[in-house]
Amino acid sequence: MITNNFTRRHNGPGPKDVEKMLQKIGVSSIDQLIDETVPAAIRLEKPLNLPAGLNEYETFNHLKEVGGRNKLYRSYIGMGYYNTIIPGVILRNILENPGWYTSYTPYQAEISQGRLEALLNFQTMVSDLTAMPMSNCSLLDEATAAAEAMIMAFNSRSRQAVKRNAIKFFVSNTLFAQSIDVLRTRALPLGIELVEGCHKEFKPTSEYFGAIVQYPDERGSVNDYAELTTDIHAVEGMMLVVADILSLSLLTPPGEWGADVVVGSTQRFGIPLGYGGPHAAFLSARDEFKRNMPGRIIGITVDADGNRALRMALQTREQHIKREKATSNICTAQALLATMASMYAAFHGPEGIREIARNINILAGVLSLEVQKYGYKQLNQFFFDTVQISLPER
CATH class of the missing domain: 3.40.640.10 (Type I PLP-dependent aspartate aminotransferase-like (Major domain))
Known part of the structure; x- marks a missing residue:
């Protein structure tokens, strides 16, 4: 017997609960309840062709395998979304x-x-x-x-x-x-x-x-x-x-x-x-x-x-x-x-937050100077963490 599948662990009605509820509304089975409440025109004639359900361990491994197909690249888009370190x-x-x-x-x-x-x-x-x-x-x-x-x-x-x-x-x-x-x-x-x-x-x-x-x-x-x-x-x-x-x-x-x-x-x-x-x-x-x-x-x-x-x-x-x-x-x-x-602000404190911002600004400044060494234009006169680089037309 599989003891860790979802239906066994789900906090829902058991067989006795179902039987009691069916008796209360005057039907003998779930099938009869569906027949009397769901119009035949919108019901499926046969069960969906779905694979057997997975237990928690199998589901985790499957999701891990699917996620492993992703290719992760470094993003320079910004636009209000930035990587951060969570204490x-x-x-x-x-x-x-x-x-x-x-x-x-x-x-x-x-x-x-x-x-x-x-x-x-x-x-x-x-x-x-x-x-x-x-x-x-x-x-x-x-x-x-x-x-x-x-x-x-x-x-x-x-x-x-x-x-x-x-x-x-x-x-x-x-x-x-x-x-x-x-x-x-x-x-x-x-x-x-x-x-x-x-x-x-x-x-x-x-x-x-x-x-x-x-x-x-x-x-x-x-x-x-x-x-x-x-x-x-x-x-x-x-x-x-x-x-x-x-x-x-x-x-x-x-x-x-x-x-x-x-x-x-x-x-x-x-x-x-x-x-x-x-x-x-x-x-x-x-x-x-x-x-x-x-x-x-x-x-x-x-x-x-x-x-x-x-x-x-x-x-x-x-x-x-x-x-x-x-x-x-x-x-x-x-x-x-x-x-x-x-809590992030409390963890780092005012000086810590300023230090994080300062480091980010310094790194952006280094990037600005370096790209200009290679002949590219950096268009932002004043910036915090994002530089705008003008690339030559091909």
């Missing part, structure tokens, strides 16, 4: 620990103080690095976070902006392609008019409620957006920034040059690439946006005995309370991955 203590105690396996923030705060503490650390880390007063405790990915930020800005327009029909939103053409695609998708049903172009040529008018830029941009260039920020604020628009969180340990954070909302991904903080996901995004903003922010927010309060306690704050924004009137229909946070990112 062993985080790998063993969080990623491989079933006790942390959930994407959700806990609804029963009183019995989940440890998980809430980890997510509060995530918010603190993001606020510190972006220089923004508040942050949520994760979103699905960077592109989704960019779209949520756009919608939040749209819903936060002043009465005057609504009255003058300010529905235009500027999108820098140096955003990552996946973010631009999601922005297009989310803008269409809301009647938001996207205007894509070069941020250096863009002149804001009162028709615009906001603009979004990448920092550093798609090609790796670190741009100065201070003038654009001043111009967009002059027409009562909002400045949104998609930022590389690791670079912010060296670069001037967006909050210091006037950004209203900052979003990005924390994948670089010890989260595996995973063939593109899942990863934990973030959204941080100025305090006046707190009632329009998407996602969960962890807050500090006191319990019945006057002791410090954590809870989910400002929940009246969310769909489990407001339903269709919620500020966002994205309520699933990437809690497991946000916890990993927060």
Whole structure:
């Protein structure tokens, strides 16, 4: 007898349970139940031609053999996805620990103080690095976070902006392609008019409620957006920034040059690439946006005995309370991955994070110098970790 196949180990109804349920509904067998409930026109006349099922050990070996056919190459694409080193203590105690396996923030705060503490650390880390007063405790990915930020800005327009029909939103053409695609998708049903172009040529008018830029941009260039920020604020628009969180340990954070909302991904903080996901995004903003922010927010309060306690704050924004009137229909946070990112920051500390960023920047600088020795042009005047090399035409 095979004792480790799925059907024996699956926590489902046994033969006696099945018999009892069939008696309850007045049929004698599973076949009779199917005959009486599934129309004959859509049923198969004979069983599928499938091989015998594998047990757990056989399945593991089969998947290993299939995966072994992959050819792994070094990727230089970047575009918001980067290899990272996961500290062993985080790998063993969080990623491989079933006790942390959930994407959700806990609804029963009183019995989940440890998980809430980890997510509060995530918010603190993001606020510190972006220089923004508040942050949520994760979103699905960077592109989704960019779209949520756009919608939040749209819903936060002043009465005057609504009255003058300010529905235009500027999108820098140096955003990552996946973010631009999601922005297009989310803008269409809301009647938001996207205007894509070069941020250096863009002149804001009162028709615009906001603009979004990448920092550093798609090609790796670190741009100065201070003038654009001043111009967009002059027409009562909002400045949104998609930022590389690791670079912010060296670069001037967006909050210091006037950004209203900052979003990005924390994948670089010890989260595996995973063939593109899942990863934990973030959204941080100025305090006046707190009632329009998407996602969960962890807050500090006191319990019945006057002791410090954590809870989910400002929940009246969310769909489990407001339903269709919620500020966002994205309520699933990437809690497991946000916890990993927060622990990565705690593991290395501020100086450690800066040292990692410094090493990456130095290596990019070495590459920039070396390619120029061979006669190639490196086009980025200022960069963090990505260089743009001009190759000669063939």
